[in-house]
Amino acid sequence: MSEKYKFFNKEDLYFVTFTVVNWIDVFTRREYRDVLIDSWQYCIREKGLIIHAWCIMTNHVHMIISSNGEELSDIMRDMKSYTSTTIKKLIFENPEESRKEWMLQIMRQKGRQNSNNKDFQLWQQHNHPIRLDSNYLMEQKLDYIHDNPVKSGFVDEPEHYLYSSARDYSGLKGLVKIELIE
8 A cells, every 4th residue: 555545644634535436425314324424423522533524425425534532543443334235235234325336236246346346446545644643634625524515515605515514614514523623
């Protein structure tokens, strides 16, 4: 793995994006988004994850994170593993999921093609962390995260999107405990 894709200091702020294989729109259903949020809450409580900003889109997630506990690479690995297993089970058991066979087929195919997996893959392989080592870069990534739902046409204002920390930054109550970037 290239050094530019590694977490070096867990206390530093990092911008990460993780994407569903083939850009499948998995997160159109609330129960799948809630798996991510529950996993993050666990990682905050038990692993020392600090979330500074986040946004769940239909097929990818953006975050600004740091840690005062475990290494970020370990947290990300465990979070992606847990959410992959749990979301796979939910898709399989969901009688209302009209895209079930199609999604599971692609995820099985990707899992078989990847030697790091056994037989299933939800997430693309890498997080591509970017260390936010300047105020300019930090503000740019924060704006990018919060403007994503606006640019996608989901809402007119960033704080109107429920699955984003833009709510916290505008003074509204968000869904995830975060530490604001000052």
